[in-house]
Amino acid sequence: MGTNPQSIPPFHEKNEEMPDIGGGLPIIQYWMEKSLSPEGLKIWETLLHKSACLSCSWGTSGQKGGFTNEKGEKVQRCMKSVEAISSELKPGIAKSFFQTHSVEELQKLTSLEADSLGRLSHPVILRAGKSYYEPIACEEIYQIAEAAFRKPPERVASYSSGRSSNEAAFLLQLMMRALGSNNLADCSDLCHAPSTFALNQIFGTKTSIVSLESLKKADCVVLAGANSPYNHPRFMNELIKIRDRGGKIIVINPIMEIGLVKFGSPAFPLTSLIPGSEISSIYLQPIPGSDVALFMGIQKSLLEQGFAQTSYLQAYTEGWEAVVEQANSTSWETITQICGVSQAEIETAAKAIGTSHSVVFAWAMGITQHANGVDNVTSIANTALISGNVGKEGAGVMPVRGHSNVQGFGSMGVSVNIKQELQAALEKLLEKPLSKVQGYNTRALIEAADAGKIDTLICLGGNLYGANPDSSQAKRALNKVENIIYLATKPNIGHFNGLAHQNTIIIPVLNRFENPYKTTVESGNNFVRLNDEGTTHLTNADLIPEIYFLTELAHRIHREYPVDWRKLQHTEYIRQLIGQTVPGYEKISTIDATKEEFTIGGRIFTEPKFKTDSGKAKMSVTPLPNLSLPTPEELGVNDASEGLVLSLITARSYSQHNTVVYQIGDKYRGMPHRQCILINRIDAERAGIKEHQRVKVRGNVGELADIEVIYGAVRVGAGLMFYPEVNAIFNVPIEERSGTPAYKRVPIYIRPHSGGQDAHPTRD
Numbered sequence: 001m002g003t004n005p006q007s008i009p010p011f012h013e014k015n016e017e018m019p020d021i022g023g024g025l026p027i028i029q030y031w032m033e034k035s036l037s038p039e040g041l042k043i044w045e046t047l048l049h050k051s052a053c054l055s056c057s058w059g060t061s062g063q064k065g066g067f068t069n070e071k072g073e074k075v076q077r078c079m080k081s082v083e084a085i086s087s088e089l090k091p092g093i094a095k096s097f098f099q100t101h102s103v104e105e106l107q108k109l110t111s112l113e114a115d116s117l118g119r120l121s122h123p124v125i126l127r128a129g130k131s132y133y134e135p136i137a138c139e140e141i142y143q144i145a146e147a148a149f150r151k152p153p154e155r156v157a158s159y160s161s162g163r164s165s166n167e168a169a170f171l172l173q174l175m176m177r178a179l180g181s182n183n184l185a186d187c188s189d190l191c192h193a194p195s196t197f198a199l200n201q202i203f204g205t206k207t208s209i210v211s212l213e214s215l216k217k218a219d220c221v222v223l224a225g226a227n228s229p230y231n232h233p234r235f236m237n238e239l240i241k242i243r244d245r246g247g248k249i250i251v252i253n254p255i256m257e258i259g260l261v262k263f264g265s266p267a268f269p270l271t272s273l274i275p276g277s278e279i280s281s282i283y284l285q286p287i288p289g290s291d292v293a294l295f296m297g298i299q300k301s302l303l304e305q306g307f308a309q310t311s312y313l314q315a316y317t318e319g320w321e322a323v324v325e326q327a328n329s330t331s332w333e334t335i336t337q338i339c340g341v342s343q344a345e346i347e348t349a350a351k352a353i354g355t356s357h358s359v360v361f362a363w364a365m366g367i368t369q370h371a372n373g374v375d376n377v378t379s380i381a382n383t384a385l386i387s388g389n390v391g392k393e394g395a396g397v398m399p400v401r402g403h404s405n406v407q408g409f410g411s412m413g414v415s416v417n418i419k420q421e422l423q424a425a426l427e428k429l430l431e432k433p434l435s436k437v438q439g440y441n442t443r444a445l446i447e448a449a450d451a452g453k454i455d456t457l458i459c460l461g462g463n464l465y466g467a468n469p470d471s472s473q474a475k476r477a478l479n480k481v482e483n484i485i486y487l488a489t490k491p492n493i494g495h496f497n498g499l500a501h502q503n504t505i506i507i508p509v510l511n512r513f514e515n516p517y518k519t520t521v522e523s524g525n526n527f528v529r530l531n532d533e534g535t536t537h538l539t540n541a542d543l544i545p546e547i548y549f550l551t552e553l554a555h556r557i558h559r560e561y562p563v564d565w566r567k568l569q570h571t572e573y574i575r576q577l578i579g580q581t582v583p584g585y586e587k588i589s590t591i592d593a594t595k596e597e598f599t600i601g602g603r604i605f606t607e608p609k610f611k612t613d614s615g616k617a618k619m620s621v622t623p624l625p626n627l628s629l630p631t632p633e634e635l636g637v638n639d640a641s642e643g644l645v646l647s648l649i650t651a652r653s654y655s656q657h658n659t660v661v662y663q664i665g666d667k668y669r670g671m672p673h674r675q676c677i678l679i680n681r682i683d684a685e686r687a688g689i690k691e692h693q694r695v696k697v698r699g700n701v702g703e704l705a706d707i708e709v710i711y712g713a714v715r716v717g718a719g720l721m722f723y724p725e726v727n728a729i730f731n732v733p734i735e736e737r738s739g740t741p742a743y744k745r746v747p748i749y750i751r752p753h754s755g756g757q758d759a760h761p762t763r764d
Ligand SMILES: Nc1nc2c(c(=O)[nH]1)N[C@H]1C(S)=C(S)[C@@H](COP(=O)(O)OP(=O)(O)OC[C@H]3O[C@@H](n4cnc5c(=O)[nH]c(N)nc54)[C@H](O)[C@@H]3O)O[C@H]1N2
Pocket: 055, 056, 057, 080, 191, 224, 225, 226, 227, 228, 230, 231, 232, 252, 253, 254, 255, 257, 286, 287, 288, 289, 290, 291, 364, 365, 366, 367, 401, 402, 403, 649, 650, 651, 652, 653, 656, 657, 658, 659, 744
């Protein structure tokens, strides 16, 4: 294995296409265009409908209309929200479409093209040996599904994404657990599972311990590995307010994301929108995957500068001595060499934390999607504890979550790691112990399918194929599953590439603002929202509400065990079951009458008393990461005379929601289309590559050609490309305790088109 090159500044060089601020007038322009478009009126009707925003986990009120937050403040909806809504308002796909377009043709569609087909409007099936999806009647779907679910429970699995409701999630897991299957894979396995694992171990809770109200009292936020201007835009307003109050924002990110430097927010039209508001007070750019070392450096400096809260550690934590000892005894040389950030910069950040009154530590995928994601989160929590910033107003640890209801799925028990209290409640309901067989998380599910161990798969939303690394493996694995049932609102590349061996069924469903019943969702800030009934614009369509499908299927499999499933078509009964079984969710039992949206009990900690056996936070040491990269030969390159190995961050562009692409360009990074790689000029020059030159990018299982090089404010040694396209070329290690893939540190070899010969041909 080669060693990681010591990086050299500058990392802040902008390319010419990048604007000077994130956000700003393009957002207003987008709003104007959408408002004036033919679907403008419907977009506004939807924005005003009493349902929570579809897009991210920050969330908006259901009952008070979409323009209020949990504090009752009037807020704006960001353009991401409009992007998601307008995609759902597309016309339905004509019934004849799938009969005139073969699967082979559909497999050639890009993610943007697949989404642009419109809304799924009729159930279709692809039968073994056939080349076309064909219409299928409901009754046949139930017959195939019922037979498929009668397989041995360990050969039946589900995958879900976090857009559906709590009610659908609860039904899904109850149906699966009643069968005796724990195979409840979920997109959170690819996302915040390391946060869930680490927070549970340290604090005995699995979610953010900071409420929006508490965040508003912070005078410092440490924001690590999160590109919030793209993915949680309204969080930016809170950051702006903190800066306006004289507070500090410390950003930790190998890429200088322009919106984290300066962001023009429409929420402050006079002061922010055009000039932009300063966001980062301090911007640290570590080597990707090195956050443990960086946070250990901050801990060390807190100790050296006398900011460590020893009496707090003694009173409220366990295991702190070893953590302090590790920080003290690890040399500055080791720390700075691993993370590539200087001692002086780390000391400045530590001083900012140490001199602040209340610090919130927030993070997202740049922290979790690493082979040591759990250690990353643990090192953040350790830093928060050493500085005495957990269990008081305005402070704490805050994973910034993904999908708008991904956290609700976890609360409802859609997880391979179920909470003890919930397990006990479910066992009481089912009148039997839950199966002891460990369920498959998302990566384990793909491996199990690839090994021929899965017969039946139901996917409640999402894009299992597109979200996984190594697209060829995902395709091959899914093709070994006998029957796959997709419930989805929109078509995606997974529906055309993730095909089963016997039958692949796509069931079009209604989305959150169209359901004929009420539903609830949970935000990343632990707030439960109630969504009203709605209607759909799709006429002449044959859509099946998620709850109707799940209750009917469960009824056919289980009859009346352990509940009268058909009665649960009235979702208030599901809410009553949730209220009786899910810890902290008691208030949901009466929400239909009270309409009172609520913060989940026992989640927000404003006192340093935690939910561990001892009531103390359980700190533990975090091993330093080994960040060596493979040699070109190990990546299958024979002649490495031109080109170089980089560590690739695979992430979202400005205009995409996970595997769904809305627009091809990413203007804030100056990347005009999706076949681009963002790298530092210094790296490009080392490899003899000019800006805008086309290169080949090789991962360990494939290669993409014709990739345009864009110079950007990326750390030397690192690069950035967009998923899901890039998932074709790599397989990466998973974080062992959580199963999350190391999507943010993908070894690649990049070379000009002419350069180098391959040791062996790649699969692509
Ligand atoms: N509009 C929109 N909103 C979304 C989504 C979407 O796709 N579109 N997706 C939703 C979902 S499911 C999720 S999980 C979230 C994702 O939200 P984010 O986590 O913000 O999304 P990513 O695009 O993965 O960006 C990760 C950031 O981490 C940085 N990073 C990479 N490696 C490292 C590292 O080693 N250390 C540090 N400190 N930083 C690093 C990257 O440079 C990048 O800025 O957003 C949710 N909201």
